Amino acid sequence: MKRVIFHIPVFLFLALSTIGHSQYTINSEYGNLVDCDTLTSGIYIVWWDNNWDYSADAQALLDHMEAYRDVCLNDLELQDPPNPVDGYYYNVYLHRPDDLFPAWWSNGQGTDSNGYPYLTLPIGAHNDWVNVAHETFHVFQYSANSPGFAYAGDSQWYIEASANWFAARQNADVDEAFVEAESLVRLPHVALWLSYDNFPATYPQNWQRYVHQYALALLLYYLSEETTVPDEIITEGLYAGTSDLPQEYFFNQMGGAVFRGHFIDWAAHMTNHFDFLPANQIARFEQEWDTYADPADSYEYVAEFTDEGTNGWFSPDPWVTTAGWAYNTYKINNASADTYTFHMEGNEFGTNGSPSYFQGKVLVQNTTTGTSFYDLNMSNAQDGSFSIAVTPEDTTLYFIVASMPEVFTDVEQLYPYQIHISKGVLGIQDINKQPKYVLVENPASGSIQFQLNAAFAYSDITIEVYSVAGQKMFTHSATNPTESISIENGLDRGVYFLRIQDTEGIYTFKLLIE
Numbered sequence: 001m002k003r004v005i006f007h008i009p010v011f012l013f014l015a016l017s018t019i020g021h022s023q024y025t026i027n028s029e030y031g032n033l034v035d036c037d038t039l040t041s042g043i044y045i046v047w048w049d050n051n052w053d054y055s056a057d058a059q060a061l062l063d064h065m066e067a068y069r070d071v072c073l074n075d076l077e078l079q080d081p082p083n084p085v086d087g088y089y090y091n092v093y094l095h096r097p098d099d100l101f102p103a104w105w106s107n108g109q110g111t112d113s114n115g116y117p118y119l120t121l122p123i124g125a126h127n128d129w130v131n132v133a134h135e136t137f138h139v140f141q142y143s144a145n146s147p148g149f150a151y152a153g154d155s156q157w158y159i160e161a162s163a164n165w166f167a168a169r170q171n172a173d174v175d176e177a178f179v180e181a182e183s184l185v186r187l188p189h190v191a192l193w194l195s196y197d198n199f200p201a202t203y204p205q206n207w208q209r210y211v212h213q214y215a216l217a218l219l220l221y222y223l224s225e226e227t228t229v230p231d232e233i234i235t236e237g238l239y240a241g242t243s244d245l246p247q248e249y250f251f252n253q254m255g256g257a258v259f260r261g262h263f264i265d266w267a268a269h270m271t272n273h274f275d276f277l278p279a280n281q282i283a284r285f286e287q288e289w290d291t292y293a294d295p296a297d298s299y300e301y302v303a304e305f306t307d308e309g310t311n312g313w314f315s316p317d318p319w320v321t322t323a324g325w326a327y328n329t330y331k332i333n334n335a336s337a338d339t340y341t342f343h344m345e346g347n348e349f350g351t352n353g354s355p356s357y358f359q360g361k362v363l364v365q366n367t368t369t370g371t372s373f374y375d376l377n378m379s380n381a382q383d384g385s386f387s388i389a390v391t392p393e394d395t396t397l398y399f400i401v402a403s404m405p406e407v408f409t410d411v412e413q414l415y416p417y418q419i420h421i422s423k424g425v426l427g428i429q430d431i432n433k434q435p436k437y438v439l440v441e442n443p444a445s446g447s448i449q450f451q452l453n454a455a456f457a458y459s460d461i462t463i464e465v466y467s468v469a470g471q472k473m474f475t476h477s478a479t480n481p482t483e484s485i486s487i488e489n490g491l492d493r494g495v496y497f498l499r500i501q502d503t504e505g506i507y508t509f510k511l512l513i514e
Helices: 054-076 129-142 153-169 182-186 218-228 229-239 246-254 255-269 278-291
Strands: 036-041 043-050 090-095 108-111 117-122 303-306 325-332 339-345 357-364 370-375 382-388 394-403 417-423 437-439 448-452 461-468 471-479 484-487 494-502 507-511
Touching: 036 054, 043 054, 054 090, 054 129, 054 153, 108 129, 108 484, 117 129, 117 448, 129 153, 153 229, 182 255, 182 278, 218 229, 218 255, 229 246, 229 255, 255 325, 255 357, 255 394, 325 417, 339 357, 339 394, 339 507, 370 382, 370 448, 382 394, 382 494, 382 507, 394 417, 437 507, 461 484, 471 484
Parallel strands: 043 090, 090 117, 303 325
Antiparallel strands: 036 043, 108 117, 325 394, 339 382, 339 417, 357 370, 357 394, 437 448, 448 484, 461 471, 461 494, 494 507
């Protein structure tokens, strides 16, 4: 695997010497001017064993690293590492197995015995510009002053994800920009902040789980490229002196409603075959999945249905239930003209007692018009519903349930819920044995009338009427009705959806007006 930070043991120290009239001096533990050649530019000095000539490679590397530094300092509000601040070059070592440098070196940034960071790049990785951009970004993360953004625990993911994000933006068209991304839709139920340092002992130890923190570059990319979130919010937390974890920082800086909305939209657009990425990158990360992933550990869809719903309430198994800031997807293959109604009911608390927060979204893929996206109508932080009429051209529907609590730690806490998907005549009567509300006439030509069931008690009731496009037409309220509810509508001819909310739940109906 590339893009891993290594902390290299330190053994030797080379006394200071100067180069020409530079403002920086050499402070290198591993290089010497007898056995090595060097090249400098800006804050960097590149070293290599002088048994080989890498001068042209070093110049190309310096050109890229200088350009990346300009972006990091001037656009993203990062800071230089301590080396140039103290008057020293930042050391970059090109190495190969048979040279004079330590044999255990790999690809990444470490800290030497003098307390200064340095970068080691093996030959082959030194001119992989995606890799170079990733590792250069780590250089400018080094002096971060935010305890909440440490390379550990529930914040470790961000250090690698943001470096991958930077690398992808600097190499926007290359095939390898997001090679780990397929894992995001294959394991959508794992916590956003899953990483090496908080990896549960119960998890399978495979490629797709270990690269999760790298794959999350795609969340940052979606935020920076597909929303109005300023680029600085992605990076400024590193130097904000904050104890907030990165995910918590985003929540607080953007606002909970905004961050939640972006998160579930990101999930939806990934479900829609990564519709914000070019085809070459999608093909490349699908190839990466086929090459390295364990196919037995893939949960892209919790369940898949063909021309039907769930036939009752359905709850996912524990091993695929959503953790914090995670989601599940359900797929429906459709070939008919009908109506689907989606209900969800979330548990009020997670398995470790934290308050839950859910949102739902429905995608409809149409062979002519493309994909449409619809939010569930949420009555509270756990429960929601949505109904939609479809045609045979609406070939595929997806139901996304996203768990987004105001909780930013704990990879093992789950947030259980249940869903109900019904096809055909809408209504809670498809769910309960006895209907609580019955439409007296459907199609209706005059008033809209509901017959009430004497087996139930009724108090405050709100009835909302929506067009098929999701526009609210009007709201009607009733208090303590007894036998029936009658509503004068004034609606034009067509198809509408009625949403009834009372103290016990939400009930959805399809209504035809003649």
